[in-house]
Amino acid sequence: MIRDARPEDAAAIAAIWNPIIRDTDITFNPVQKSTDEIATLIADRQAASHAFLVAEVEGVVQGFPSYFQFRGGLGYARTMEHSVNVAAAARGLGLGRALMAALEAHARRNGRRMLIGAVTATNAASLDFRRGLGFVEVGRIPDAGWKFGRHHDLVLVQKLLDPPDGQGAQAAIN
Numbered sequence: 001m002i003r004d005a006r007p008e009d010a011a012a013i014a015a016i017w018n019p020i021i022r023d024t025d026i027t028f029n030p031v032q033k034s035t036d037e038i039a040t041l042i043a044d045r046q047a048a049s050h051a052f053l054v055a056e057v058e059g060v061v062q063g064f065p066s067y068f069q070f071r072g073g074l075g076y077a078r079t080m081e082h083s084v085n086v087a088a089a090a091r092g093l094g095l096g097r098a099l100m101a102a103l104e105a106h107a108r109r110n111g112r113r114m115l116i117g118a119v120t121a122t123n124a125a126s127l128d129f130r131r132g133l134g135f136v137e138v139g140r141i142p143d144a145g146w147k148f149g150r151h152h153d154l155v156l157v158q159k160l161l162d163p164p165d166g167q168g169a170q171a172a173i174n
Helices: 007-023 035-047 095-109 124-132 169-173
Strands: 002-004 053-057 060-069 079-086 114-120 136-147 150-160
Touching (some): 002 095, 007 035, 007 053, 007 079, 035 060, 053 095, 060 095, 095 114, 114 124, 124 150
Antiparallel strands (some): 053 060, 060 079
């Protein structure tokens, strides 16, 4: 079941997110998130009509996607940066695809035109996952991030979304 995240999901989200933060270069942020920070993040994103969803399997949160405005200012109001994280035990089961489908549907319903992903260049699985979902590489930033004592390249990927009325992605910006 995929649903909107709730503040009480923060501990389960932290249990998925913090090992990724602590143990991988998937994110360049080295600081783990508290449950209070996550609860605030959920509330803030949802208050801005941005998605923060969770997937439950047998009543246990096993993954979460989210998006937020790519950059500040009204000119970027339809361009969202996303992330998706799945518990280690639930990877490879199609949950990531289901979460991304729900995230894209939320974005379309809320008038979003584009999803951007910022992926560590060495994270081939994430890049392949997004390519399989129709994302295309639009840029690389050498040495953009620092973690584990070295610089990491950042790959930007993009997917244009069609609005719910089916008029095409270009119509959403006119």
